[in-house]
Amino acid sequence: MKNTYFDLIDQSYYFPQEGFDLKKGVLSFNGMSLKYLIDKYETPFKLMYLPKIGEQIKKARNLFNRAINKNNYSGSYNYCYCTKCCHFSHVVKSALKEKVHLETSSSFDIDLIFRLFEEGELTTNTIVVHNGYKTKDYLQKIVQLNEMGFKNSIIVLDSKSEIYRVKKVAAKFDGILKIGIRIAIDEEPQSAYHTSRLGIRPAEILDFYKQDIHGDGKISLKMVHFFVDSGIKDSVYYWNEFNKAMNIFIELRTLCNDIKALNLGGGFPIRNNLGFEYDYEYIINEIVKNIKEKCQAANVPEPDIFTEFGKYTVGESGAIIFEVLEQKKQNESETWYMVNNSLMNTIPDAWSILEKFILLPINKWNNEYTKVNIGGISCDHSDYYNSEDFNQQLFLPSYDDQEKEPLYIGFFHTGAYQDSISGYGGIKHCLIPAPKLIIVDKDDTGNFVDFVYRNEQTVDEMLSILGYLKNTKDHG
Template identity: 45%
Template sequence: MNTKYKDLIEQTFDFPQEEFETQNGNLFFHGIDLMALTEQYGSPLKFTYLPKISENINRAKGWFNKAIKKLDYKGNYNYSYCTKSSHFKYVLEEALKNDIHIETSSAFDIDIVKSLKKAGKLKDDAFVLCNGFKRDQYIANIASLIDGGHTNCIPIIDNYEELDLLLYETKSKFKVGIRIASEEEPKFEFYTSRLGIGYKNIVSFYEKRIAENPQIELKMLHFFINTGIKDNAYYWSELLKCLRVYINLKKICPTLDSLNIGGGFPIKNSLAFNYDYEYMVEEIINQINTACNEAGVEVPNIFTEFGSFTVGESGGAIYEVLYQKKQNDREKWNMINSSFITTLPDSWAISKRFIMLPVNKWNKQYERVLLGGLTCDSDDYYNSEQHINAIYLPVYEKEKPLFIGFFNTGAYQETIGGFGGLQHCLIPNPKHILIDRNENGEITTKLFKGQQKSEELLSILGYEND
């Protein structure tokens, strides 16, 4: 009878997969022996596999360029990275190796842009698309970038007042985009996004505020769907509404030449994940091409803003199961040596699913368990997994520690959970490891940040002089 954990996975899913395989009962991720990594650095730990960032960027570029060529599309494609997904220097520097552009969302983002430009990492002709709700400091920083000669800095107008704020702050000529306030999915508590300007008001806004002002050039229409690019009636309906606005605007605004289809691609959250990226890209290009050709207007250059898709699948976290608590006849709690609330906040805040797999003991029998974190909070647990809430792991043995990994955690977790600051119940941040490959393709690792120490937390709390 097949009762090993490896048998369960191989019978349930198509396994091994592109990034996952096992050797001698241990899990390998992109050829990285995770048990050896854990033995070298200890746990808990987080890691970032940098080559995956470049790989996903170039996958997307390939899909769009293939569709553009196949459909004889006359515009070009531009990949931009949403910095809010992960602001870390190592992420931006890896992403920018691939001739991409940047999308920002706050004032400090512009300081990062300036730092990257000064270091020669961001080209002077790269597009810097400034999204988000803008007030004094953000406006001032955008203006300083424009005044400094970065002509492809494009503030995306989110509300009517932002244009006046920009005009007050700079006398330079500048380009702008306009964000469409798309309608949300029916299940949302509200009908229209709080961001952007309504479909019906965009043309009149352009005519009254931009058309006759020689200082401003309307360059881009920005379309964003909060739930991402999905093959459903809601997405295609909103895209067609957007295209009608683009066509009407293009007929009276010759400088408009770009359409930003914000809203990202999904990333793999289960071993059973299935998404036809090539089909979606081709259908998006086809819809835009058809609508514009039928209306007799030039097709736009296409921009995308991929954040999670860029960096999400590069990240992972490894924990040790410290102890198993049997609370009743049915429930076994495997307690990890960290906290889900602090290290994977999306897992409890929005019930986001990550791929969860054991790092070792794949040749052992398995059992059904619950996973609990170290804090005293009842929400510090994880139960969303590819087995539909049930979590199966190799049996717990006190003498032979079990290590578990969470994968594709590279987007948002550090910025939402906090990095280097206070954590719930003062659970320290895990150490963070950067994994790369050298010119010979050999795996290299280095410690980016050690585990938080007591002194760091006490200093923040004001105890440093006691």
């Protein structure tokens, strides 16, 4: 009896499932024939399926609004898209179609907002939450945004020292700057450090507020922010950090009537294996219920809830498709499927933080299955992928070298962070520009000579790659 790859998947998971199906024996992604795209464009290629972005936003928004009604919660829910997850104009514009608000993380991010505003993609009513380290440039552009009428721009303080820089720019601004405070959380026990470097230590927050914020007529504290960066999970650790943050929120709220918003950051998971189970509805209801209970017990008004989902918004839209160039048997138990690009260059999180993605063959589902390792064609020994989530071995269809059609495979749900971290086309994580490159040499007489080979990357260079400049090529 033949054990086909289809049988393996059929017996192990619910299949077909949301986004994945077989059409005439070939995998389709969100209803789109991948064979059609392979024939049309040839592999390797990256794929971004834009309609999924709107679906994800609607799903989370509906669940939060349902939980708000169910719990008779008096605050509102506000969905912000965290731009650092994927800055491409087609992606951010797809999110903006759903009337999302935005979260920024660096100076160039504000240029991106200027462009979107010029194009009429957002209005001065859009809430823009500014996280990240506030460099001089970043702060100046945030003030510019305020001067343009963005009345809902909120500068979330990442450290105590930022308040002095904010106060300096606030003094010159004809109006009041809205600010938030980010609470630094304690990391999971297995983490390499104890307290997150992002945010202000919980023990210092109340005194900081009393000494440096209270009574200052040029700034107004509107938001409390905390982000458990290992994700929103129904775990003892998550609820512990959540409760600690809620206690600080309540203490601050009793001191400061201006605070209206509680921002939970990002951290919603996405499907990274076909057996993924996560009860979004339950978690969202628990979050809303817990905020309400804690506020009621302390007799403080229920805040508007903000989230900044990045990976959740765009992760499931992305895929990367390869052809298997060759199968290489290196010993009795190890077979390598060599694909026609580099995994380190295209899904860098798989190498750097051992992130898992859904891996599926596009064709040959009726062939028998076999255990494989996937190898990239770079010469780096780390350029491989060989286990699924929970360290499970990797299985793909076996094939005979004589078969006419090559085996095609795809990594799915790769739409978040992979482009910026791999520097696709020259973009950078959080749009932090590439620094200038200085060359030092010695001349014939042994004296040092130095020169600038390339200057720091400019805003226009970055925004052009991302599709925000009118002369941008290659984006239809």
